[in-house]
Amino acid sequence: MKYSYITPRKKTAFTQEIQLLLSFFTITILMLLFTYTFLLYKNYTFVKDKKATLTELASLEKSFDKMKASISYIERQQMLSEKVYTQNSVLKDSITNLFDLVPLRITLSEASLLKNGLILYGVTPNKDIYNFMLQAPLRSIFHRTYSSFYPAQNGWLRFVSTNYIDEEEELNSED
Amino acid sequence: MFTKLFEALYNKVFVNIVVKRSSTDVYIELCSKNGVIESAQNSFDTQSLSAEIIDFVASFTKESPYYYISILDISSDQGAFPTCSKNRLSYFYDVSASEHKCVDDKWTFYTSKTDIYEIEKRYHKIGIDFIFSPFTLLSNFFQDKISNNIAMYILMQDSFISLSVFENGVLLYAEHLDMETSGEGEDVLLSQEISDEEEVSLDDGIDLEDVDVIDDMEDLDDFGDIEDLDSLEEIDEFSENQDIEEEFYEAEEQIVESDDSEFNEDYQRFTLIQTSLGHYYNSDKYESEFIENVYIADGVGVSNDLKRYLEEEMFLNVYIRHTELGLEVSNLAKRELA
Numbered sequence: 001m002k003y004s005y006i007t008p009r010k011k012t013a014f015t016q017e018i019q020l021l022l023s024f025f026t027i028t029i030l031m032l033l034f035t036y037t038f039l040l041y042k043n044y045t046f047v048k049d050k051k052a053t054l055t056e057l058a059s060l061e062k063s064f065d066k067m068k069a070s071i072s073y074i075e076r077q078q079m080l081s082e083k084v085y086t087q088n089s090v091l092k093d094s095i096t097n098l099f100d101l102v103p104l105r106i107t108l109s110e111a112s113l114l115k116n117g118l119i120l121y122g123v124t125p126n127k128d129i130y131n132f133m134l135q136a137p138l139r140s141i142f143h144r145t146y147s148s149f150y151p152a153q154n155g156w157l158r159f160v161s162t163n164y165i166d167e168e169e170e171l172n173s174e175d
Numbered sequence: 176m177f178t179k180l181f182e183a184l185y186n187k188v189f190v191n192i193v194v195k196r197s198s199t200d201v202y203i204e205l206c207s208k209n210g211v212i213e214s215a216q217n218s219f220d221t222q223s224l225s226a227e228i229i230d231f232v233a234s235f236t237k238e239s240p241y242y243y244i245s246i247l248d249i250s251s252d253q254g255a256f257p258t259c260s261k262n263r264l265s266y267f268y269d270v271s272a273s274e275h276k277c278v279d280d281k282w283t284f285y286t287s288k289t290d291i292y293e294i295e296k297r298y299h300k301i302g303i304d305f306i307f308s309p310f311t312l313l314s315n316f317f318q319d320k321i322s323n324n325i326a327m328y329i330l331m332q333d334s335f336i337s338l339s340v341f342e343n344g345v346l347l348y349a350e351h352l353d354m355e356t357s358g359e360g361e362d363v364l365l366s367q368e369i370s371d372e373e374e375v376s377l378d379d380g381i382d383l384e385d386v387d388v389i390d391d392m393e394d395l396d397d398f399g400d401i402e403d404l405d406s407l408e409e410i411d412e413f414s415e416n417q418d419i420e421e422e423f424y425e426a427e428e429q430i431v432e433s434d435d436s437e438f439n440e441d442y443q444r445f446t447l448i449q450t451s452l453g454h455y456y457n458s459d460k461y462e463s464e465f466i467e468n469v470y471i472a473d474g475v476g477v478s479n480d481l482k483r484y485l486e487e488e489m490f491l492n493v494y495i496r497h498t499e500l501g502l503e504v505s506n507l508a509k510r511e512l513a
Contacts, residue, residue: 003311003511005274005291008243008304013181015240 103133117164118142123156124149130159138163181241186212187512188235188242191504192298193474194222194249196334196355201228202501203235206509216501224298232301245305245508246298247312247332247500250290251356255310255339255349256283257461267460276308282346284308307507309337310349315510316472316496316503317341320421326468327491329448332500333475336444338451340466347462348455352447354440418468421494441481449489468492474500 014022091113098118102108106129110121118138124130127149139145142163149157186207193200198220205213215235219228236242256267259277264270268285275285286308295303313330314321321328325342339349448469456463469491471477482493 002278003276003307003315003507004245004305005248005276005286005308006295006303006306008512009302011182011241011243012178013185013240018240 101134101137103129105129106134114164116167117162119163120159120161122159122161123152124159125156127157130157135161141165183208185239185241188239189505189508190232190236190242190244190301191501191508192244192246193332193500193504194246195332197222199228200501201231202499202505203232204502204505205235205238224300229300236301243304243508243512244298244301245307245504246294246303247504248286248290248306248308249294249335250286251335251351251353252290253284253286253308254351255285255308255346257281257346257348259283278311278314279344281344282349284310284349305508305511307504309335309351310339312500312503312507313337313339313472314341315507316498317470320418320470324418324468325464325466326470327452327466329469329471330498331444331471331473331475331477333440336447336451338448340455340464342464347464350451350454352451354443354447418492418494421470421496441478442484444477445481445484445488448485452489466491468494471495472498472503474498474503 094113095111098111099108102122106122106124108120108122110119112119120134124134130147130149135145135147138161143166144164146162147159149159152158186205189204189206191202191204193202198218199222200216200218202216203214204211217231219225219231221228232244236244252273254268256264258264258267259280259282264275264283270285272288273285274288274291275283277283286306291306294306309330309332313328316330317328320326321341322344325340325347327338327340329339330337334354336352336354337349338352340347452466455461455466469485471482471493473495476497477495482495485491485493
């Protein structure tokens with residue numbers, strides 16, 4: 001200060017009124033910014049969630065397809081198992097019936113079930129017993145029956161009975 | 176940077192307070208970059224800070240945050256010295272209890288610290304930014320004359336007389352006179368001092384007998400001697416150093432005719448000036464130079480009688496310039512901020 005005994009008070013454009021006004025505007029702008037930031041964050045999380053959901057959906061669709069494939073595979077397996085069970089039941093019945101066919105005096109040592117035939121190995125006291133008690137029922141079941149004998153050490157006869165079912169004849173008979 | 180920007184956006188308000196004997200003048204200027212937009216002046220019949228003054232000031236200061244409130248120092252304990260050297264200040268006055276400022280490394284003005292605190296306390300409700308000395312106002316007002324003349328420069332207020340002598344911009348002498356406290360006793364004391372020192376400074380070619388009129392001041396109500404002065408013939412101008420330009424300037428202004436109360440005051444002013452001039456011539460402290468011209472900054476409206484007394488009694492060329500103190504204080508505030 002060149003002429004005055006005292007220095008002037010510091011002047012500022014920020015009077016109390018201006019400070020109040022600025023505070024109001026600052027608070028308003030801060031609130032708007034906060035809201036904007038909040039919305040941005042929400043939008044970001046929404047987009048992120050949407051992406052995650054879409055990825056999850058795609059993976060679920062994939063797994064759904066896999067599950068569908070598994071289901072169809074299991075269904076096929078079930079059908080197969082049922083078929084096998086049925087076949088096994090039929091086979092069991094057939095074997096039971098076979099063993100029912102064999103008379104007490106004839107002893108079987110081996111039996112081979114073929115797709116369309118049956119081979120029996122066994123021991124019989126003589127040919128007559130075999131012919132009357134085993135071959136006769138076999139001939140009623142199979143279309144072609146072949147028998148061969150060879151003697152055993154104890155005087156009995158070993159036999160091999162080969163029996164076939166002709167499919168054409170089977171079909172014709174069904175018709 | 177922002178401060179400068181805001182300052183440029185807002186107008187500046189200069190509130191200038193001049194305290195008088197029984198009133199307070201408030202002069203306010205609203206200034207833009209281009210100059211004064213609006214000005215207002217009001218006088219309040221109080222010396223204290225009244226509610227009316229606060230309201231008047233507030234009605235302008237609310238216009239802009241950049242307002243500056245200035246006041247002309249009303250301390251009776253103030254003055255100026257013809258030096259800036261701290262070592263020499265004590266030679267003139269004990270400045271330990273004073274606030275002082277140096278101007279252009281040439282002269283110093285001072286005032287009482289207590290009075291500054293008093294002013295700040297009195298105006299604390301509106302606050303004070305500048306307190307100016309009458310001597311700075313005087314040097315600013317007569318800056319066109321001070322730099323290239325030797326003359327006495329006087330600022331007339333209704334309660335104070337600030338008197339200074341400048342020679343080519345260098346202060347030789349200054350005194351601040353309080354019209355209320357400068358009583359008779361002081362005058363007698365000064366006159367005794369002068370009579371004791373009559374033999375001094377004869378080499379300067381001053382006829383000290385002219386100063387003897389102070390001896391007759393025992394009764395201020397007795398104006399007989401002054402009335403005698405009126406009957407004197409016109410004194411021929413003895414100086415070749417008259418200021419023609421200032422005379423033209425003065426001729427344009429109307430000088431108020433005096434009534435009785437003004438006459439008394441003008442006489443008191445005359446005696447105070449005379450005493451002070453005598454003190455200047457006779458004191459060893461000051462470098463005395465012969466004064467021919469007196470420039471008066473009239474802030475109170477002195478009558479033509481004062482001029483006549485000074486011219487006829489002391490053989491001085493007197494030039495009176497009317498001044499609006501509020502406006503001058505405002506100019507000082509602007510210079511301070513420039």
